[in-house]
Amino acid sequence: MAAIKVHGSVFSTPTIRVFATLYEKDIEFEFVPIDMGAGEHKKEPFISLNPFGQIPAFEDGDLKLFESRAITQYLAHEYADKGTPLVIRDSKKMAIISLWSEVEGQKFDPVASKLAFELAIKPLFKMTTDAAVVEENEAKLAAVLDVYETRLAQSKYLAGESFTLADLHHLPTIHYLMGTQSKKLFESRPHVSAWVADITARPAWNKVIALRNKY
Amino acid sequence: MAIPVKVYGPPLSTAVSRVLACLHEKGVDYQLISVNMAKGEHKKPDYLKIQPFGQVPAFEDEDISLFESRAICRYICNKYVDKGNKGLYGMNPLAKASIDQWLEAEGQSFSPPSSTLVFQLAFAPRMKLKQDEGAIKQNEEKLAKVLDVYEKRLGESRFLAGDEFSLADLSHLPNTQYLVNATDRGELITSRENVGRWWSEISSRESWQKVVEMQKPT
Numbered sequence A: 001m002a003a004i005k006v007h008g009s010v011f012s013t014p015t016i017r018v019f020a021t022l023y024e025k026d027i028e029f030e031f032v033p034i035d036m037g038a039g040e041h042k043k044e045p046f047i048s049l050n051p052f053g054q055i056p057a058f059e060d061g062d063l064k065l066f067e068s069r070a071i072t073q074y075l076a077h078e079y080a081d082k083g084t085p086l087v088i089r090d091s092k093k094m095a096i097i098s099l100w101s102e103v104e105g106q107k108f109d110p111v112a113s114k115l116a117f118e119l120a121i122k123p124l125f126k127m128t129t130d131a132a133v134v135e136e137n138e139a140k141l142a143a144v145l146d147v148y149e150t151r152l153a154q155s156k157y158l159a160g161e162s163f164t165l166a167d168l169h170h171l172p173t174i175h176y177l178m179g180t181q182s183k184k185l186f187e188s189r190p191h192v193s194a195w196v197a198d199i200t201a202r203p204a205w206n207k208v209i210a211l212r213n214k215y
Numbered sequence B: 001m002a003i004p005v006k007v008y009g010p011p012l013s014t015a016v017s018r019v020l021a022c023l024h025e026k027g028v029d030y031q032l033i034s035v036n037m038a039k040g041e042h043k044k045p046d047y048l049k050i051q052p053f054g055q056v057p058a059f060e061d062e063d064i065s066l067f068e069s070r071a072i073c074r075y076i077c078n079k080y081v082d083k084g085n086k087g088l089y090g091m092n093p094l095a096k097a098s099i100d101q102w103l104e105a106e107g108q109s110f111s112p113p114s115s116t117l118v119f120q121l122a123f124a125p126r127m128k129l130k131q132d133e134g135a136i137k138q139n140e141e142k143l144a145k146v147l148d149v150y151e152k153r154l155g156e157s158r159f160l161a162g163d164e165f166s167l168a169d170l171s172h173l174p175n176t177q178y179l180v181n182a183t184d185r186g187e188l189i190t191s192r193e194n195v196g197r198w199w200s201e202i203s204s205r206e207s208w209q210k211v212v213e214m215q216k217p218t
Helices: A013-024 A068-080 A091-124 A131-154 A171-177 A183-187 A188-199 A202-215 B012-025 B069-079 B093-126 B133-156 B173-182 B195-201 B206-215
Strands: A004-006 A029-033 A059-060 A063-066 B005-008 B030-033 B058-061 B064-067
Touching: A013 A068, A059 A068, A063 A068, A063 B093, A068 B093, A068 B133, A091 A131, A091 A171, A091 B064, A091 B069, A091 B093, A131 A183, A131 A188, A171 A183, A171 A188, A171 A202, A183 A188, A188 B093, B005 B012, B005 B133, B012 B069, B012 B173, B012 B206, B058 B069, B064 B069, B093 B133, B093 B173, B133 B195, B173 B195, B173 B206, B195 B206
Parallel strands: A004 A029, B005 B030
Antiparallel strands: A004 A059, A059 A063, B005 B058, B058 B064
């Protein structure tokens, strides 16, 4: 039985963020599906793992964690010598990774997630997409991606010449958006487009897709 | 001798004050460089070179240039690990993981509703902007749910990530300061026993009192 467990759903972007990290690091884990329809995430025993009642929750032996970006950081540092290096020890290089991870968490994801919800999730549940919300958030995402376009003209990946946690964190939401009308925002920016093509072609990411397709 | 660490932006900015509090905790000297936001200095090409989103703070240390206050704080803690409060970002991987967890909770769950409330209730009136009553109500409800989780957590441990003050607690100081002292919704914090106790303790730290002093009009 694996020491590492991930409690969540294959459709949840934060859960997928953790899977992507585990596959990049070549770490074995047990996936414990949480039945959100039945409200399992709002009850014990899950609530003890994440008091906010959100997925994912994570265990590594006795260590219990929530917040996907805290889990990925823990994995990247604790298993630094295994699989793909996703963080760098040098404090200045690490700061740049941290910076673009914050940009993803504070600027990219809040907007991109709203779009993914309207354009990819709502249709699955036969809910009506709110066109005004889509318009507003596509404009916001365009402004963010303009900054990314300039950045990715300077280096191959967000934090420098290597793929790091900062790039990885974007994969789940980008994956949803590339299946919607919002993909045009990525495709119309050449450096952003090349970066998306590169990171979504990674073997570890394709293992995540394969896991998802099983459910 | 020139001080290599530079922080750009006004102390009144919550994100700037987060970085200042961290520098004070770590005992790291810095130069505070003003950015005239009223004149749009933060949107001009020279500033956009160091902060492409046109926001404050921006930060420099020797040859490195950074933005995003929580990334700046993590950098300060890593680079100056042996200075000032050595345990601020944890002394071992498990402590660090717990701090990262609550730092992410701050950034993802506490900050969005509290930032909206602070803007609507403390800043909008000063800027003569109309308040959005719907947004106030919605975010008050969101924040109350988050603070209910904090109330339970702070009944189990003295600070969010454990029994020592950490970067996770520090990150909450800026928004909570305004909420308690510049709006009429302070009781969201003070009416919850454990949250109130925690707020009293973290806000009375010298590192934060220095920031509060800097925020006063001169």
